[in-house]
Amino acid sequence: MSISNIEIGTFLNFFNRGGYVLDFSTVDFDTFTHESIGVPLCETYKMSKGKSLVAYVKQASQQDIIKLFNDLMAHYELSPQKENDEQYQKKYADAYVKCRSILDRINTNTIADIESQKLKEVFNSDYISSQIDLMVKMQDDNPTEAIGKAKELIESCCKTILEKEGHIIEKDWDMTRLVDETFKLFGIMPKQISDDAKGAKSIKQVLGNLKAIAQGISELRNLYGSGHGKSSSFTGLEPRHASLAVGSSVTLVRFLWDSYVRYKHISDIG
Structure with missing residues (x-):
């Protein structure tokens, strides 16, 4: 802030x-x-x-x-x-x-900072903590790099969860596939939600939108983020766009990690 x-x-x-x-x-x-x-x-x-x-x-x-x-x-x-x-x-x-x-920019960054600190505490991973710090810092100084780091944060979260549960991650899995596999692990793919569940339509819509965050950030990264060569005419996005990508990635990762904690709790008492 x-x-x-x-x-x-x-x-x-x-x-x-x-x-x-x-x-x-x-x-x-x-x-x-x-x-x-x-x-x-x-x-x-x-x-x-x-x-x-x-x-x-x-x-x-x-x-x-x-x-x-x-x-x-x-x-x-x-x-x-x-x-x-x-x-x-x-x-x-x-x-x-x-x-x-x-x-708007300051307030968005503040929310992202708070959520990022929560993530650092629960992940307990030096790598992920450093990625969060770098991503938040770069929102203003280097929006292009921040968008790339937002994608990496989601990938790191999904890989951490899947590896902890003994799932083999194929080399050709893109971020959308990683998120899908993580959702499947928790039984929260939209199609896995029973139509008889209270608020089923709304739940499916929210889950679908969360999954879409991953795809959207991945596409932003490919178009504007780091990790790919750019032509001399390339023009990056503004800090407010990077803040949107960062905030969205933190929201998705927070949901996935909270779901993992709940999943482990249920498994342990079962």
Whole structure:
């Protein structure tokens, strides 16, 4: 979870409007910031709302800055000021789009970081842990490589599970086949779900979508990811696309590993 100085400046130019901050009165702003980050800014810094915001951002942690920016953005999106900006203040309407995109990227990465840490704990594998760290780090710095690592994470998970259960993995198995075999092991292939089960249609749809994640990431890797030579005209995807691939791979792997833990528990007591 990180935000650059340039991005912070973009937010300050959006929120700080000539000393005012959005549509807050001084009292309301102090109440809002105290509830958000535990600091009534104007009371603390003895300056205008805008200058107090700038002063706080200069000394606060990135985590607290992002928390405050998220809360301010939520306030703005629910206020009449947003509609007014769209109609009469193109400068701020355009700035909103940029700020919203930055927050979406940061928030997506944060979720991926949390899920990745959980995976590192349960896999107990130095190799997989290093792949998760590398993948998350590369989302912004090297989206192409991150997409390649997202595919490798799914492959590593499936191979780990299948090998632990004594299954022979054929050399010609692609990632889709690896995921299929892992789903079969747990009896959770969509076609293995009884039509009589409660919510069978929805369960099959969700499982089918999870399997599709593997195929989609594999195709993305082939088109945009690492592992294949690219022509001189190659243009990679943006960090937000890499974040989608990383987050999706972590979600799938988490589900597969949780399913494996449940499978082992049932086997042990059986």
